Amino acid sequence: MMLAGCGILKFGAEDETAGWTAQRLYEEAKDEMSKGGYERAISYFEKLEARYPFGRYAQQAQLEIAYAYYRNNDPAQAIAACDRFIKLHPNHPTVDYAYYLKGVVNFYEDQSALAKWSGQDPTERDPRSARDSFAAFKELVTRFPKSKYAADATARMNYLVNGLSSHEVHVARYYYERGAFVAAANRAQFAVKTYPETPAVEEALFIAARAYEKLGMKELQEDAERVLRTNFPNSNALTGGSVGPSPPWWKFWAPRY
Numbered sequence: 001m002m003l004a005g006c007g008i009l010k011f012g013a014e015d016e017t018a019g020w021t022a023q024r025l026y027e028e029a030k031d032e033m034s035k036g037g038y039e040r041a042i043s044y045f046e047k048l049e050a051r052y053p054f055g056r057y058a059q060q061a062q063l064e065i066a067y068a069y070y071r072n073n074d075p076a077q078a079i080a081a082c083d084r085f086i087k088l089h090p091n092h093p094t095v096d097y098a099y100y101l102k103g104v105v106n107f108y109e110d111q112s113a114l115a116k117w118s119g120q121d122p123t124e125r126d127p128r129s130a131r132d133s134f135a136a137f138k139e140l141v142t143r144f145p146k147s148k149y150a151a152d153a154t155a156r157m158n159y160l161v162n163g164l165s166s167h168e169v170h171v172a173r174y175y176y177e178r179g180a181f182v183a184a185a186n187r188a189q190f191a192v193k194t195y196p197e198t199p200a201v202e203e204a205l206f207i208a209a210r211a212y213e214k215l216g217m218k219e220l221q222e223d224a225e226r227v228l229r230t231n232f233p234n235s236n237a238l239t240g241g242s243v244g245p246s247p248p249w250w251k252f253w254a255p256r257y
Contacts, residue, residue, distance in 0.1 A: 022052040038072035078105045099140035100149040106133035134160045165195035172207045185211035202232045
């Protein structure tokens with residue numbers, strides 16, 4: 001009897017939300033969010049969707065829960081929630097926000113990785129979050145050019161593309177310094193072709209030219225030098241110097257959220 005009583009006390013507690021309408025669950029969740037109670041808000045949103053899966057509040061809860069996960073420092077769940085909303089409601093009036101939030105979550109994941117690796121070789125840092133963030137923002141800007149989030153997404157894309165370009169050039173330099181001239185030339189050319197408008201292209205062309213020189217590929221060396229001369233007429237490399245490492249891209253302006 002004592003064991004049974006303990007079981008009742010442990011498992012028989014009433015759910016405070018029993019009988020709540022979809023509207024009340026939603027409003028209580030939003031109230032918790034405004035106070036920073038993200039775990040409780042997530043619980044309310046989940047109950048709302050489970051009990052009222054076909055109402056308008058359920059759809060909104062699916063989007064709100066993504067933001068709650070993000071603010072609760074759970075980026076993996078936030079991104080999963082964004083992807084789920086996009087898949088279930090591709091034509092929803094606020095699906096542009098789902099793309100934007102997905103980009104923002106990945107953007108700050110990339111910034112966290114940058115802080116972690118800032119004192120080490122940048123080639124060791126995985127730029128996957130930056131690529132995922134860029135892809136989400138690009139989808140937003142392409143599909144919803146008039147979205148209120150488009151301008152900020154574009155600014156973040158400009159920031160990210162500089163970082164991605166610099167990462168490729170860091171890798172090319174890493175290969176060159178270790179005598180892997182074919183790999184260095186290929187990586188440098190990839191940076192030039194993929195990110196042609198970024199500051200790191202100058203160093204990419206310089207590395208490509210020097211790598212081709214080491215490989216005895218005179219024609220390719222001259223092509224790289226010609227492109228360098230055309231696009232960067234004041235480059236130190238043209239006078240026999242070195243362009244040096246490209247400017248640390250994390251010093252460029254980064255938008256705030």
